[in-house]
Amino acid sequence: MYFRRRGCVGLVKPVREYIDSLVHQSAQQDALLAARHRAFIGPRLLGSLVALAAFPVYLIMRGVPSALEIAVFAWLIVPILIAYFLSRTGRYEGAHVLSSLSLTGLVAVVAWGTGGLSSFAAIWLVVVPLEAALSASRRVVALASMFALSAAGLLMIGDIADILPPSGFDAAETADLAALGIISASLYATGLALGAESLARTSFWLLYAEEDRYRLLARNMTDVITRHGAQGAVLFVSPAAESLFGTGANDLLGHGLFDRVHVADRPAYLTALADAATGGAVQSVEFRVRRRSEEHAGGGQFIWVEMRCRPFDQPVIDRRSRREREVVAVMRDVTERKEQEEALEQARSESERANAAKTRFLATMSHELRTPLNAIIGFSEMLTNEVAMRIDADRRRDYATLINESGHHLLAVVNGILDMSKMETGDFEITPEPFAVQDVIRNCCDLLALKARESGVTLVNGADDDLPDLVADKRAVKQVMLNLISNAIKFTDEGGEVTVSARHNSGGLAIVVADNGIGISENDLPHVGNPFFQARSGHNRRHDGTGLGLSIVKGLVGLHGGDLEVKSTLGVGTRITVRLPFDCERPAPAAAPSKVTHGSFGSEPSVASGPVKKSA
Numbered sequence: 001m002y003f004r005r006r007g008c009v010g011l012v013k014p015v016r017e018y019i020d021s022l023v024h025q026s027a028q029q030d031a032l033l034a035a036r037h038r039a040f041i042g043p044r045l046l047g048s049l050v051a052l053a054a055f056p057v058y059l060i061m062r063g064v065p066s067a068l069e070i071a072v073f074a075w076l077i078v079p080i081l082i083a084y085f086l087s088r089t090g091r092y093e094g095a096h097v098l099s100s101l102s103l104t105g106l107v108a109v110v111a112w113g114t115g116g117l118s119s120f121a122a123i124w125l126v127v128v129p130l131e132a133a134l135s136a137s138r139r140v141v142a143l144a145s146m147f148a149l150s151a152a153g154l155l156m157i158g159d160i161a162d163i164l165p166p167s168g169f170d171a172a173e174t175a176d177l178a179a180l181g182i183i184s185a186s187l188y189a190t191g192l193a194l195g196a197e198s199l200a201r202t203s204f205w206l207l208y209a210e211e212d213r214y215r216l217l218a219r220n221m222t223d224v225i226t227r228h229g230a231q232g233a234v235l236f237v238s239p240a241a242e243s244l245f246g247t248g249a250n251d252l253l254g255h256g257l258f259d260r261v262h263v264a265d266r267p268a269y270l271t272a273l274a275d276a277a278t279g280g281a282v283q284s285v286e287f288r289v290r291r292r293s294e295e296h297a298g299g300g301q302f303i304w305v306e307m308r309c310r311p312f313d314q315p316v317i318d319r320r321s322r323r324e325r326e327v328v329a330v331m332r333d334v335t336e337r338k339e340q341e342e343a344l345e346q347a348r349s350e351s352e353r354a355n356a357a358k359t360r361f362l363a364t365m366s367h368e369l370r371t372p373l374n375a376i377i378g379f380s381e382m383l384t385n386e387v388a389m390r391i392d393a394d395r396r397r398d399y400a401t402l403i404n405e406s407g408h409h410l411l412a413v414v415n416g417i418l419d420m421s422k423m424e425t426g427d428f429e430i431t432p433e434p435f436a437v438q439d440v441i442r443n444c445c446d447l448l449a450l451k452a453r454e455s456g457v458t459l460v461n462g463a464d465d466d467l468p469d470l471v472a473d474k475r476a477v478k479q480v481m482l483n484l485i486s487n488a489i490k491f492t493d494e495g496g497e498v499t500v501s502a503r504h505n506s507g508g509l510a511i512v513v514a515d516n517g518i519g520i521s522e523n524d525l526p527h528v529g530n531p532f533f534q535a536r537s538g539h540n541r542r543h544d545g546t547g548l549g550l551s552i553v554k555g556l557v558g559l560h561g562g563d564l565e566v567k568s569t570l571g572v573g574t575r576i577t578v579r580l581p582f583d584c585e586r587p588a589p590a591a592a593p594s595k596v597t598h599g600s601f602g603s604e605p606s607v608a609s610g611p612v613k614k615s616a
Contacts, residue, residue, distance in 0.1 A: 035202040037086060039134065039195045040095060044079035051076045072110060078102045096135040100144035104128050108151040116159045117152070123182055125152055130192050134199065227312065228327040232258060232273045235326070244333055246292035246300065262288035262302055269307070276309040277325045284308045286334065304338040307331045372406035379403050430473035430559050432584055437470040437477065437509060438463045441500055444481040448489060456494030459485070463502035463511075470509060471583040476556045483553050484513040484576055491574070492517030508562070508581045516573040520566075553578070560584040 055073055082102065086095035104125070111119040125148040132144030158164045224244050227236035234257050237249040245252065245260065252260075261269050265287035272285035288302040309329035379399040382389060386396060445461045452459040470477070481500075488498040498515045550566075557564050560580050568574035 032199075032203055032206050033092065036092060036134070036136075036199060037090075039199055040092070040099075041083040041086060043191060043195070044083050044099070048076045048079045072106065075102070075106050093135055093137050093140050096132055096137070096140045097143055100128050100132050100140070100147055103131065104144075104147040104151050108154060111151075111155055112158065113165055116155045116164045118159075119155075120179075120182075122152070122155065124188075127188055127192070130189055134192060134195055222332065224331040226252075226257070226329045226331065228273055228309070228329060232270050234258075244291070244303075244305075244331070245289065257289075260290045262290070264288075272307065272309055273327050273329070276311055276327045276329075280311050280325075282308060282310045286338075303333055303335045305331050306334045369410065372410040375406040376403050376410075430476055430556075430584075432471050432473055434469040434471050435474045436467070437502060437511075438465055438467050440474065440478050441481060441502060441511070444478060444485055445500060447482070448485050451486070452489050452498065455489055455492070456496075457489050457492045458497045459489065460497060460499045462499055467502060467504075467509065468582060470580065472560050472580060473556075473584075476559070477580075480553050480556050480578060481511070481513075483550070484578070487550070488513050488515040488517065488574070488576075491515065505579055508579055511578045511580070512575060513578075514573065514575040519570040519572050519574055520568040521570045550576075 052073070079099065079102070082095055082098050085098065086092065107121050107124040107128070110121040111117070111125075114121060116122070128148040129141055129145045132141045135141070155164075221238070221240055222243070224241045225236075225238040226234055226241075229235045233255060234253050237252045237257075239249060241247070241249045241252055245257075258266065258269070268285050269287050272283040275281070276283040284306065286304060286306050289305045290300045291303045292300040307329050309327050312326035312328050379402050382391065383396065383399055391399070441463045442461060445459055449459055485498065485500060492498055492515045496516050498513070498517075500511070500513050502509060502511045504510070554564050557578055557580065561584055562578060562580040565577040565579075566574070567577075
């Protein structure tokens with residue numbers, strides 16, 4: 001009654017819902033495969049249900065059916081069972097094979113009972129391979145063709161052997177049935193063609209959607225995706241390479257990317273690709289790549305790149321039939337991170353140097369402060385107990401002299417620390433005034449002449465007498481000379497010589513203090529002038545001192561806009577050259593830290609040092 005009230009059209013909606021439920025139950029992840037399942041299940045369910053729904057109408061019009069007609073209608077259940085098999089197992093090719101076999105069997109049975117090859121149903125054997133073509137499987141098409149040819153051969157044998165039953169149809173009915181067979185087969189073939197066209201359109205749109213997703217990722221990702229073949233040759237580069245490397249993707253193909261890798265990083269680059277291809281594990285490496293820029297069209301700057309690579313899923317067989325694995329790599333610019341790491345490393349080094357300077361300062365100060373303080377405390381205690389110790393006047397005078405000398409030494413150490421601190425903080429002020437520099441040099445030599453004689457060192461003053469007046473801080477220049485001459489005498493062995501000279505030099509004054517003392521080693525020379533640094537320093541050093549002498553000299557010379565040069569050879573001697581402008585009140589150019597060079601003591605300076613910065 002349901003079919004009589006609503007007709008066959010009412011079946012379309014529930015059949016479609018059932019098809020969607022079966023496709024959903026199959027849970028196919030591939031959209032194209034799901035479309036093929038839908039195209040396979042839909043026509044079979046719809047055709048079988050429509051034919052079963054028309055069975056009552058056929059009974060009314062035809063009357064009592066024959067055994068062949070009952071078998072045909074019973075066969076309509078087979079497509080439904082095959083559709084259920086596909087929805088439950090997902091075996092698409094197997095379902096097509098069963099469908100071809102069942103259709104061939106039905107056509108063969110109907111044609112056997114209705115005239116063999118001349119039957120109206122024989123034309124349907126042509127449809128069997130066409131239907132199998134929708135599977136996109138050569139094996140299924142070959143099996144379907146074999147089924148159809150086997151059925152056709154069986155009917156041909158029946159005709160030749162004359163063993164076929166009579167058709168039971170007159171000429172008019174046979175013609176009508178033949179027309180019906182041709183029309184129905186043509187309509188079914190048209191449905192197959194429409195299904196094939198639908199699958200082709202679905203495949204095209206799926207491919208287009210996949211390519212569209214790729215284009216979206218490739219154009220908006222800042223990371224570069226590359227595909228590498230044998231020996232690291234680049235087979236594919238994503239469009240992001242233009243912004244990262246400053247050149248087109250085509251320029252990076254082949255060995256174009258390798259040619260831009262820094263020479264020192266090329267082994268690591270190739271090793272990572274080779275390990276990923278052979279080992280199968282994800283590899284990560286950082287290397288430098290030359291990035292082309294508009295300012296450097298022929299060269300460019302190097303940037304740091306991080307590359308993570310892994311083997312490609314599909315192996316490639318080369319011309320020599322040897323299986324090789326391709327590699328997919330993702331590259332990103334990590335220059336900023338590397339610069340931050342370098343900045344952190346520099347900060348750590350500066351912290352370590354500051355810590356070492358603090359340790360060196362404490363070790364030096366503990367020695368320089370304790371020695372005079374122990375003398376002051378010890379001799380003063382002896383003087384307070386002079387009655388008990390029966391100290392005479394001569395010994396009392398000697399103790400007082402030692403206490404005075406220790407006090408002056410302690411005051412000099414404290415003044416040196418304060419002066420160095422002022423220069424480092426920029427609080428040290430100079431008061432320029434015109435004065436005769438040769439008089440200052442002569443006075444300093446006279447003050448240190450006694451010390452030189454006590455040390456067995458000859459002090460020679462070779463300064464010119466016709467030097468023009470120098471406009472500078474007289475007290476600072478005197479302190480510079482005293483520090484340099486005192487250091488030269490201290491580090492010159494008995495019988496040595498210290499020479500002080502002054503002369504014109506490129507519009508300024510050059511003061512040279514030279515000695516033939518112990519000299520400075522090549523390793524220590526670059527550190528001379530650093531605060532609290534002492535060559536051959538240690539707890540058992542031969543010469544006392546805070547290590548601030550040359551540091552103060554360098555700072556004072558820099559405040560005058562001058563520069564300092566130290567040249568020394570271990571065991572030969574040392575020559576220190578101070579260059580000052582005749583008028584330090586004139587604005588000085590931007591200063592740079594003084595340069596300490598080393599070489600043979602007797603050689604002339606090869607490169608003039610740059611001016612010292614005024615301490616900030």
